[in-house]
Amino acid sequence: MKHTASWILWLVLSLTLTLTTRNPFYLSFQILSLLLLGVYIAKQKHHAFWLSQNIRFLLTMLVISSLVNALFTHTGSTTLINLPDHWILVGGSITLESLIYGQINGLIIGAIFVAFNIINLALSIRQLTHLIPGALRPIAMTVTITLTFLPSIQQRAQEIKEAQLIRGNQMKKIRDWLPLLLPLLISSLENAISLSESMTSRGFETQSTGKITRLTLVSLILATFIIFSAWVLSLFDYPGFIILPLYAIGGGLVAVTFISASRKLRTTHFKKETWSKKDALSSGIFITTIIGTIILHQLGMLPTFYYSPYPGLSLPGLSLSGFLVISVLLFPMLVGKNDSI
Amino acid sequence: MNNINLEITPASLTLVTGSSGSGKSTLLKCINGLVPHFSGGSISGEIEVFNHDPIEEGPKGLVKTVSYVFQEPESQFVYDIVEDEIAFSLENFGISRDEMVKRIDLVLNKMGLSDIKGKKISHLSGGEKQKVAIASALVNQPRVLILDEPTSQLDPFTADALLNYIIFLKSKMDLTVLISEHRLERLLPYSDVIIHLTPQGEIISGPTQSVLHEMEQVPPIIKIARMLNVDPYPLTPKEFPNSHEMAYNEKSKATFDLIPSLQTPVLECRNVSTSINGKPILKRINFRLAKGEILVVHGPNGSGKTTLSRTLVGLQSSEGQIFLHGQDTKLLGTEDMVKEIGYLPQNPGDLLFAETVLDEIKITMNNHQLKYHEADLIEFLAQFGLNEKLTEYPRDLSVGERQRTALAAITVHRPNIIILDEPTRGMDYQNKSSLSKILTLWRDEGRSICLITHDVEFGAMLADRVLLLEEGEISFDGLPNIAYTKFPRYRTQTSLIFPNQNWITPGDISQIS
Ligand SMILES: Nc1ncnc2c1ncn2[C@@H]1O[C@H](COP(=O)(O)OP(=O)(O)OP(=O)(O)O)[C@@H](O)[C@H]1O
Ligand SMILES: [Mg+2]
Numbered sequence: 001m002k003h004t005a006s007w008i009l010w011l012v013l014s015l016t017l018t019l020t021t022r023n024p025f026y027l028s029f030q031i032l033s034l035l036l037l038g039v040y041i042a043k044q045k046h047h048a049f050w051l052s053q054n055i056r057f058l059l060t061m062l063v064i065s066s067l068v069n070a071l072f073t074h075t076g077s078t079t080l081i082n083l084p085d086h087w088i089l090v091g092g093s094i095t096l097e098s099l100i101y102g103q104i105n106g107l108i109i110g111a112i113f114v115a116f117n118i119i120n121l122a123l124s125i126r127q128l129t130h131l132i133p134g135a136l137r138p139i140a141m142t143v144t145i146t147l148t149f150l151p152s153i154q155q156r157a158q159e160i161k162e163a164q165l166i167r168g169n170q171m172k173k174i175r176d177w178l179p180l181l182l183p184l185l186i187s188s189l190e191n192a193i194s195l196s197e198s199m200t201s202r203g204f205e206t207q208s209t210g211k212i213t214r215l216t217l218v219s220l221i222l223a224t225f226i227i228f229s230a231w232v233l234s235l236f237d238y239p240g241f242i243i244l245p246l247y248a249i250g251g252g253l254v255a256v257t258f259i260s261a262s263r264k265l266r267t268t269h270f271k272k273e274t275w276s277k278k279d280a281l282s283s284g285i286f287i288t289t290i291i292g293t294i295i296l297h298q299l300g301m302l303p304t305f306y307y308s309p310y311p312g313l314s315l316p317g318l319s320l321s322g323f324l325v326i327s328v329l330l331f332p333m334l335v336g337k338n339d340s341i
Numbered sequence: 342m343n344n345i346n347l348e349i350t351p352a353s354l355t356l357v358t359g360s361s362g363s364g365k366s367t368l369l370k371c372i373n374g375l376v377p378h379f380s381g382g383s384i385s386g387e388i389e390v391f392n393h394d395p396i397e398e399g400p401k402g403l404v405k406t407v408s409y410v411f412q413e414p415e416s417q418f419v420y421d422i423v424e425d426e427i428a429f430s431l432e433n434f435g436i437s438r439d440e441m442v443k444r445i446d447l448v449l450n451k452m453g454l455s456d457i458k459g460k461k462i463s464h465l466s467g468g469e470k471q472k473v474a475i476a477s478a479l480v481n482q483p484r485v486l487i488l489d490e491p492t493s494q495l496d497p498f499t500a501d502a503l504l505n506y507i508i509f510l511k512s513k514m515d516l517t518v519l520i521s522e523h524r525l526e527r528l529l530p531y532s533d534v535i536i537h538l539t540p541q542g543e544i545i546s547g548p549t550q551s552v553l554h555e556m557e558q559v560p561p562i563i564k565i566a567r568m569l570n571v572d573p574y575p576l577t578p579k580e581f582p583n584s585h586e587m588a589y590n591e592k593s594k595a596t597f598d599l600i601p602s603l604q605t606p607v608l609e610c611r612n613v614s615t616s617i618n619g620k621p622i623l624k625r626i627n628f629r630l631a632k633g634e635i636l637v638v639h640g641p642n643g644s645g646k647t648t649l650s651r652t653l654v655g656l657q658s659s660e661g662q663i664f665l666h667g668q669d670t671k672l673l674g675t676e677d678m679v680k681e682i683g684y685l686p687q688n689p690g691d692l693l694f695a696e697t698v699l700d701e702i703k704i705t706m707n708n709h710q711l712k713y714h715e716a717d718l719i720e721f722l723a724q725f726g727l728n729e730k731l732t733e734y735p736r737d738l739s740v741g742e743r744q745r746t747a748l749a750a751i752t753v754h755r756p757n758i759i760i761l762d763e764p765t766r767g768m769d770y771q772n773k774s775s776l777s778k779i780l781t782l783w784r785d786e787g788r789s790i791c792l793i794t795h796d797v798e799f800g801a802m803l804a805d806r807v808l809l810l811e812e813g814e815i816s817f818d819g820l821p822n823i824a825y826t827k828f829p830r831y832r833t834q835t836s837l838i839f840p841n842q843n844w845i846t847p848g849d850i851s852q853i854s
Contacts, residue, residue, distance in 0.1 A: 046618035126425040155463055162656055163691035165675040166684050166751060168708035183694040186736070191416050197379050198417035202477070203404035203433035268435050270428035270445070 001332045003279040004127045007119060009286040014115040014329055016290050018108055020297045021305040023316045024100070027107035030326050031058065034114040040333050041121050050121070054114055061113070062106040069102025070094050076101075077312045100309040122332075130269060160184055219257045226250035240298030278335040289328045342367065345386075345544055347536065349519070351484075352511055356528055356549070357521040359538030360558075360769045361741035365521040366412060368538070369487050372519070373407040374400040391484055405434065408483035412490050412521075412740070412767070414474035415688060423465075424449075424458040427477045434481070444480050451506050452476045453499065464618070467494040467687050467763065468642030468795075475503065479510075485517045486510075492522065493766050494687075496641045496795050498830050500527060507531075523769045526560035526798060526834055529553075530576040550574060558770035561798055561834045564847040578837035606664075607632050607789050608653065608682070608758055613661035615645075615652055622648045623659070624813045630758065630789045635780060637800040637821070638793045639831055640810035646793045647687050649810065650762050653791075654684045665758075680709060680756065687762040687793075689747040693735040698727055698746050701735055702753040709754045718753065725749050726775055740767030745776070752783075759783065760791045765799055777803055801825045801833045801845040821845060 001007070017030060035054065042050035070080075071090045076097025085091045119128075160183045161171065169176050230246035296302050307316040342364050349355055357365050370376040374395035377384045388395050391406050408430075411417045420426045427448065431441045449455045452472050457465065462473060471494045478486060486507070492500040508531055510516040522528055535552035537545040545555050550573050553563060562581075566574045575581045606629040615623040622645045630636055640646050651657040655675040663670045665681060686692070695701040699718065706713045722728055725745040730738065735746050744764060752759060759780075765773050773796075780790055780803055794800050800807070800821075807824035809817035809831070817824060825845040826836045833845045844850055 048618065124425060125421045126428075129420075160691045162675070163686070163689075165656070166654070166679055166686065167692065167705055168676060168679050168754070170676050170708070183691060186694070187691060190736075194411065194413070194416040195419065197375060197400075198411060199419055200379070201373055201375060201400045201404060201407075201409045202419075202430040202481075268432055268438055268441065270425065270432055270438065270441050272438060 001278050001282050001335050002122075003273050003275055003283075004123060004131060005273075006279045006283045006286070007122050008131065009283050009290070010329070010332065011115055011119050013286045013290050013293075015112065016293055017326055017329070018111040018115070020293055020302070021307075021322075022104055022108075023305055023307040023318075023322070024104050024107060025316055025318055026305065026322055026326060027104065027111060029323060030329065031107065031111050031114060033327060033329050034111065034118060037330055037333055038114060038118050038121065041118065045121060047121065050117075054117060057113060058110040061110045062103055065106035065109065066099050066102035069105065070099040073098040073101065075310055097309040097311070097313055100313065104307075104309075126271075127273075156187060157184055160187070216257055216261050219253055223250045223253035223257065226253065240295075244294070244298065282331050282335055285328060285331060289325060293325060342544075343542060347544075347546060349517065349534070351517050352515040353533040354508070354511055354518045354520065354531055355534045355536060356525070356532040357519060357536045357538070358523070358525060358556075360540050361523070361767060361772055362739035363538040363540060364542070365538060366489055368536070369409070369489055369519060369521060371395065372485065372487060373403045373409050374398060375409070404430070405481070406483060407485040407487060408478035408481045409487045410474050410478045410489060410491055412493075413690075414470045414494075415690075417474055418462050418470075421461055421463065423454060423460055423462060423473055426462060426473060427480050429477065430481050444482070448476045448480045452479070453502070466643045466647060468496060468499065471495060472499070472503075472642070479506075482514070483516070485519070488518070488520045490521055490523065490767065492524065492527065494642070494763060494795065496639075496830075497527075497797060499642055500795075504528070504531060523767070524560070524796060524798075526562060529560065529562070549576070560770075561847050562838065565835065565838060565850065568847065568850065578834055581838045605632065605667075606630055607666055608791075609664040610653070611662045611664070613652060613659050613663060615648055615657055615659040617648070617657075622813050623652065625661070626813075626815060628653075628808070628815070630791055631806075632789055633784060633787045634805040635784050635790045635792060635803045636806050636808060637804035638791065638808045638810060639795065639797065639800060639824075644810045645813040646810055647762055648813075650684065650686075650760050650791070650793060653760060654678050654682055679751070680754070682758040682760060683751040683754075683756040685748055685751055685759075685761045685764055687766075689744065692747045692750060693743065695735065697732045698722065698735055698738075698749075699731045701746060701750045705750050705753050711754055721753055722749055724779060741769065741772040744768060745772070748776075757787075758789045758791070760793075762793045763795070764792070765794060765796050773799055797825060797831050797833050798846070801835075802848070 001010075014030070014034070018027070021027060035051065038054065039051050042048075071094070074092035074095065076093075076095030078096040079093040080096055080099070082093050083091050157180065160180055163183070164171060164176075164180065171177065226246055227250035230243050230250065233246070234243045293302070297305060302322070304317040304319045304322050345368070357368060359365050367376055367380070370380065371384070371388055372390055372395060376382070377396070378399040384396060390403060393403055393406060395403055418426055419429050424445065427445055428441060431444065436444075449458050452475065454469075454472055454476055457469060462470065465473065471491065475488065475491055478488075492503065495503065504527065507516070507518055511518055520528060520532075529549060532549050534546065535549050537552050537556055539545065545552055553559065553574055559567075562576070562578065563574050566572070566581075571582065608628075608630040610626050610628040613623060613626045613628070614621065626649065628649070638646055638649070648657055652659045653663065655663075655670065655673060655678050665673070665678065670678065693701060695704055699715075699722070702718055702722065703713070706718070719728060719731065722731065725748065727742070727745060727749065730742060730746075735743060738746060744767060748761070748764065764776065768776065777799070780792070784790055784805075792800065792803065804821040804824070807817065807819065807821050808815060809824065809828065817828070822843040822845055825831055825833045826840075826843060835844050835846055835849065836842075839850070842849075
């Protein structure tokens with residue numbers, strides 16, 4: 001599987017699953033699957049430390065989000081400790097339920113993070129930038145710089161750490177790490193300036209028409225309005241068969257507008273992405289799963305997906321089909337070698 | 342810069358030279374409008390480039406006419422993969438895919454990049470990055486090509502191949518080329534015009550021969566020509582009349598055929614191998630650095646020189662054993678090694694972060710928990726010609742000054758071993774000769790220096806011993822007068838002019854008319 005589109009569908013599926021369930025077991029299973037897939041791709045790309053970096057982030061996220069939730073939300077029946085009431089915000093009972101609730105949130109954020117990291121691993125920056133509609137070239141410029149930076153920032157931090165070691169900094173106490181921050185900021189800024197200089201002198205802005213036509217503007221506003229009203233309706237518990245089509249129409253309108261606006265630009269692509277059978281197959285499976293999950297979820301037919309630790313703790317229900325749906329995320333491993341570099 | 346008048350004929354090659362900090366990059370950036378559109382500042386007068394006005398149109402208006410390769414390749418990359426990077430401007434210009442594929446294949450071939458076209462740019466060696474930057478400019482097929490120190494990190498062979506290709510484009514495609522360089526020796530035979538910026542902000546321009554006569558700092562071949570009163574100057578060793586009788590000056594190189602004692606190496610590798618991401622880079626290296634010697638390391642781009650130096654200071658994990666003063670270093674971290682080894686990396690940009698030059702070296706002293714008197718530090722900086730820059734912000738200094746500040750920052754605690762990776766990047770002849778004075782002084786104090794460089798003329802001036810590294814293996818380890826005379830790739834101009842002698846630098850010659 002190597003087509004950008006199939007990977008984007010994969011990402012949508014992963015996000016859909018993450019956002020439809022609050023069952024901690026499903027979420028943990030999803031994260032495990034993601035890590036497995038990540039390690040598989042990282043190995044092909046000779047990316048050392050991928051697993052440890054992600055696990056470090058996951059653990060931090062879990063700790064922070066459960067602490068924050070436990071400290072600020074005081075509902076739940078199993079009290080662990082009581083903080084004095086006059087303490088602002090955090091005063092009151094710290095409950096097991098709110099700790100668990102925070103942990104579930106941590107799992108959700110973690111799953112989203114890992115999924116994006118996998119996309120970063122599977123697709124090159126060029127593939128990612130070409131996803132941005134050509135009509136938004138000025139934005140694309142910013143995004144490109146950001147995209148180039150995000151992966152490089154870790155490497156940059158590593159280089160600066162090495163520079164500190166070379167200068168004899170022991171890097172043992174917390175204070176020793178402070179000199180890392182400023183150089184990181186300064187060198188990133190300097191780099192951004194030379195990068196934009198380089199991009200300009202290599203023709204980045206020449207093809208940007210810079211003007212967005214009135215039709216584009218009108219349809220974008222319309223689309224935003226439709227999506228917004230769908231969201232408002234959903235807040236008032238309108239049924240899924242009204243809301244879902246509205247989302248679809250709004251989203252479709254945005255897509256059509258961007259595609260037609262991009263057509264007018266004269267950029268070309270060096271690499272043409274071709275659809276292989278594997279791409280078609282996996283995309284089909286992803287789309288089916290995405291739509292299936294959303295519909296079933298809206299119809300309330302995925303009972304084990306719902307879970308809330310409040311008011312009192314209970315064991316979440318599980319079903320084999322839930323695990324099966326989540327394991328679709330591992331499909332890229334089935335179709336074999338990822339050779340998209 | 343003030344009141345500059347220049348005219349450049351199409352399909353010519355212009356060499357822009359001048360001491361570091363004299364404004365070469367500024368001048369070049371005027372041609373495609375980056376000055377003043379990106380730099381700010383004020384500009385008056387007129388510039389015309391193939392019926393375009395860079396001041397009016399800015400870089401946008403000139404992208405298809407002028408291609409620019411920046412001095413520091415590291416910071417100009419947009420994408421992460423070599424091939425994508427080269428395609429970037431073509432995609433912007435809306436070139437058809439067939440044409441794009443054709444052009445990219447050609448330039449990959451010409452630049453010897455075909456094998457690494459799918460590699461991540463962040464995984465390339467310094468020279469490989471430089472080649473990618475140049476390829477991304479050539480692929481545009483511009484009418485004007487501007488190269489700001491394009492060969493500073495290229496090995497001699499690659500640099501020659503690049504120049505030959507550019508000369509080919511100049512004559513076949515009427516390409517107009519402007520190159521700024523400090524190392525003139527290689528470029529002189531190809532250049533039609535020299536623009537020389539003096540430190541006083543004046544400009545001398547004209548045909549190569551006439552400008553050379555007015556320049557103070559010149560490459561070895563011109564030095565020799567001046568010594569022997571050959572006029573007009575020969576620009577290649579082949580043009581040199583070989584009718585002069587010369588004698589070897591015994592005093593000029595006292596250590597000429599003494600192999601430094603290798604009995605007690607201060608730094609030693611036994612069977613050291615490294616691989617990065619599963620690819621073997623160094624293959625069972627045995628390396629020794631003796632007390633009180635300058636060891637010069639040469640080798641093609643990507644041969645593993647930087648990897649070797651990183652391995653020596655513990656930044657790169659490896660198999661095999663490394664001994665520092667006879668002690669196995671297995672348990673030492675980089676922060677411990679640098680107490681004994683001063684290490685200047687190939688890209689020292691990250692090394693400097695303090696507010697002032699003086700603070701910079703104080704930090705090193707503090708890191709090593711050493712006491713100091715400020716007066717001593719100032720005296721130390723004076724050695725590097727930095728005593729007037731004490732309170733300046735290091736990152737605003739010129740490339741050559743920055744390089745010297747970094748060097749001061751890694752050696753102020755007086756380590757006994759010093760490893761330098763391409764220290765002459767961005768340095769003019771003057772800077773280089775002051776650096777060589779410092780290094781010689783340190784050597785004479787009994788310290789050991791390992792100098793990694795592509796600059797064979799600079800290496801020949803200093804080397805007590807030479808090591809050639811090829812594809813991760815040591816292919817030669819021996820005396821400089823063999824290294825610089827017997828290996829075609831590494832021959833110095835002096836050795837080419839006098840093929841039957843053992844001379845490698847102008848200093849080895851003295852004239853008996
Ligand atoms: N992080 C990395 N991942 C993969 N390959 C790498 C990495 N770093 C270096 N290499 C490869 O290792 C080889 C040796 O690199 P090294 O930087 O040591 O070369 P070098 O001799 O210093 O070259 P130069 O003269 O261009 O500076 C190169 O082929 C390079 O592409
Ligand atoms: Mg190197």
